[in-house]
Amino acid sequence: MKKLWSGRFKEKTSKIVEYFTGSISFDHRLWKYDIKGSIAHAKMLGKQGIITLEESKKIIKGLEEITNEIETGRFVFREELEDIHMNIESALIKKIGDTGGKLHTARSRNDQIALDLRLFIRTEIKGIIVLVKKFQKTLLNISIKHLDTLMPGYTHLQRAQPVLLSHHILAYVEMLQRDVERLKDALKRVNLLPLGSCAVAGTSLPVDRAYVAKLLEFDGVSQNSIDAVSDRDFVIEFLSNAAIIIMHLSRLAEELVLWSTEEFKFMELPDAFATGSSIMPQKKNPDVAELVRGKTGRVYGSLLSLLTIMKGLPLSYNRDMQEDKIPLFDTVDTIKACLTVMNEMFPGIKFNTKRMHETADEAYSTATDVAEYLVKKGLSFRKAHEITGKIVLYCVEGKKKLGDLTLKELHNFSGLFSNDIYSCLKAEESVKSRRSPGGTSLKEVTKQIIRLRKIVGGR
């Protein structure tokens, strides 16, 4: 098939070059956006009298027929036509003749691809927000079920202080909420029309960019034609947001891996979301969680790939930028798959609440409560910390629990102890007492649930 830019050339393009420079094998994915943009552009050209209204209608009808052919699998994408833009335009010209050649008036592939990408990312961001919210709801429902489940809160992966399982899960709902907010914010910068910037300098033809923006539901038009065709910061911003989302999912996935070990035994994965070993019959492996953790590497790689592609490019458009698509598409697919699988897996997780509670009671996890007890009796925190540290050491050496100590033994460390210390040593009491805003007491955690439910929406 004849190339749309063949006029300037005497020789045919080498097959190797066609293969090397072509993007149709992956950018065919943008066809819907490409046609949507072309229809809006054709409408504007007709309205402005740049082409006649009949020509505009003819072009739109042709594009609608192409839509139908693609949807029904009858359209043949051709490698020698390079990319999605030229595949569709060539098909249009073949279909309606020279009128089809008028579609590319006051337009370049440079602003066209920027438009397609913006339309694609806009749609995908909205879809990803829906998936994040779904997962937030699932986590919220689980946290409501576990308002009375105690577990150790960790720092340095060492048992630190008892917390509610509900509180721990809600931490992820908070993270995901910031992810949603970041995506919404990015949407503001994505949702601007680049079309009309043409190759780099704009056009001498009387286009109406605001009209096209309105047709395509953009919030406005880009303000600098050079910037509009040359930057991909909106792709990079999306990839950064995606990297943060998957980093959050990866941490959660890591906890699932850890918690389902024999050593932790905090939970069991649903059979449907675990896999077996080909050699060891006893194994039940957390492969889904591991893959969510592993796929994080791909998303980070995509972000780094785009940052690197862009860093040395002189203004404005450079063909290097075609390399943005595979990392972008892969990231969209990866994020959506990870959110979907995590959301499906979570309701089937069985938490071993007894084991969690027992673990929360062990390992001197209420030592901070002892120090705070002494503070309430008038000691400085540093002094209280030191005394409590000595008590813990005494227990470690004598293989005792804090609760085993008699009042007499405690008096060897401080005369401020009386009988009321014993209630402080229980994990339940410790949790109950953490009433500072955002703390782990039932009251505070319930407040968090109510707030998040309003944001995320009910069941």
Ligand code: ARG
């Ligand atoms: N396939 C190209 C890309 O993805 C479209 C723009 C091509 N523009 C050009 N002047 N060669 O970036």
